[in-house]
Amino acid sequence: MTEPSLHPVSTARAYDSVAVLYAELFSDWLGSLPLDRALIAAFADSVLAAGGRTVADLGCGPGYVTAHLRDLGLDAFGVDLSPVMIGLAREAHPDLRFDVGSMDALHDVADGELDGILSWYSVIHTPPRDLPVYFDEFRRTMAPGGHLLLGFFESGGGPLDAFDHKVTTAYRWPIDGLAALAVSAGFTETARMLREPGPDERFRRGHLLMTRNGGRADADEFPAPGPS
Structure with a gap:
């Protein structure tokens, strides 16, 4: 029997301890990142x-991006491991829904309920061996043809790499490797973006826009009606 991963518990505790400072430092970080902002807008437009x-x-943290998605016209809600982060998100955005939970077990989300998932630097702490379970849960909860946007630290063309993230251990993925993992879970790549690190960033940033298989692309599995 496989032992359950302890990383959700340790990650939640790590972010609980820095939640207030994190919310203060990153309350409007999208304002200085036009490429990231444009990609999130493209995700919203696609949905x-x-x-x-x-x-x-x-992995919504204090809810800033959740509110941004709402402003882009989506019915957005946030999920995060950290109860303190969720408390801050509810306080800052009382009109939005925020739940404490893990991305690999979205118990309050029905099969096919979601039209899209934003995972913005929220799988970076997941041990690579556990990540397929997360992608399986993304697929379960998303409607066919739904959209997935991943943001992550990219390995700069090198192999998968663990590093000393300021909160807790994180991983840099080669973009081809992460894309292949998502494809194996039932997603098709729509677009990708690599961005070089800014003045206050250490690593290159990777972004993948994916579509859940089973949508219109599968319509040719059914024969078109012929003449009667």
């Missing part, structure tokens, strides 16, 4: 263009 609205911001 809306497909007729969807309901999205989950997984």
